[in-house]
Amino acid sequence: MKLDLGNITAFVTVARAGGFREGARLSGNSASRLSEQVRRLESQLGVRLFNRSTRSVALTEAGESLLARLAPALGEMELALDVVNSFRNRPAGNLKLNVPTAVARLVLPHIIPDFLAAYPEIRVDIIVEESFVDVFAEGCDAGIRYDESLEQDMIAVPIGPRFQRFAAAASPEYLARCGTPSHPRDLLEHACIRGRFASGATHPWEFERGDESLALHTNGPLIVRPGGGTDLAVEAACAGTGIVYLFEDWLQPYFANGRLVPILRDWWPQFPGPKLYYSGRRLVPTPLRTFIDFIKANPARS
Incomplete structure (x- = not known):
């Protein structure tokens, strides 16, 4: 059976994009053209590749099987064509x-x-x-x-x-109200702003000085998701909510403008x-x- 490569490409585009409109936007084709190409491929194969409704487009079992077999081959074709780029x-x-x-x-x-x-x-x-x-x-x-x-x-x-470092910091107002930790273990008595990953894990705060190192599971009134919630954690620390533990480079502008004060600097751990x-x-x-x-x-x- 001789199949049209354009129809196959249209099928993979729509499947990866999750719909004809998004496929059209990503590929630069029109949704109607992609729909027609997919219809021709379905007609030639004699099976339905997508279940269509007014609200969604979803692969059928046959469509999922075809995509699983086609995607690696098309990926290799794209890489092979990319070799021309070197010229x-x-x-x-x-x-x-x-x-x-x-x-x-x-x-x-x-x-x-x-x-x-x-x-x-x-x-x-x-x-x-x-x-x-x-x-x-x-x-x-x-x-x-x-x-x-x-x-x-x-x-x-x-x-x-x-190399980079993690840093601990708090606002001048927080330190005036709650005191400045002199050892990492003092953090167990302070309000700490923690991060929790999508997996549910909360990583300990790590510190090192000379041959001594320790990891602490801190507590506090605010937990954020690293990434999207990190700016909130920093702003909360600036507002006096508690102590934040983050990349030194991230906190450096706040050290410079005085909104945050570095603490336990001698204990900040370095990592690759x-x-x-x-x-x-x-x-x-x-x-x-x-x-x-x-x-x-x-x-x-x-």
């Missing part, structure tokens, strides 16, 4: 990265603008989330994370500062900076290879 004077294409909020806020602003200025034909799509996901199943080219356990086929490249990771089993797309070469050639900027 262009200027690389082009899309680069999709999955990163945590701290990287989006503290690291990428020092890299992405200069990268886009150097390679104007590359478009960068940044997905910001805290959980460690299968970035390739999500359609991303690479991920950036801190100190994660990577599978053996992954390649990791340092990006951004090679983030790494960009990607699969060593796949052909590396030209935009990603260009980005990797850029951060390697500009370590000071990154």
Whole structure:
């Protein structure tokens, strides 16, 4: 059976987008054209690939089976076509990265603008989330994370500062009212603003000085989800709600304007900076290879 590649591509586009309108927006085609292409494919195959209603479009069992078999093949085709990019004077294409909020806020602003200025034909799509996901199943080219356990086929490249620190801080008003901790254990008697991840886990606050280190499970009146809730945690600390524990770079502007005061500075722990990771089993797309070469050639900027 000879099938039209355009019809197959239309089917995959609609399936990945979750509907004809979104598929049209992402692909640049019209929804009616995508609908007609899918209808032709269904007619040729003799099976319904989508269940359609006025409110939703969902894959049938046959559609799910077809997508599972087609997606890897189309991915390989896209990578094969991307090889042509290496023969262009200027690389082009899309680069999709999955990163945590701290990287989006503290690291990428020092890299992405200069990268886009150097390679104007590359478009960068940044997905910001805290959980460690299968970035390739999500359609991303690479991920950036801190100190994660990577599978053996992954390649990791340092990006951004090679080392960072966590810092503890509180407002002048809070310290005047509740006192200033002189040892990390004193935090157990203070109001601490904590973070809880989507998994339900609350990470301990870690401190180190010389050969001494400790991890504390603090308590306090406010718990936020890291990422979207982090700004709230900082503003609450500025308002005197309690003590915040966060990236030093994130809190530095608040130290500078006096809204927060650093505490227990001698105990702030240092940890390795983030790494960009990607699969060593796949052909590396030209935009990603260009980005990797850029951060390697500009370590000071990154």
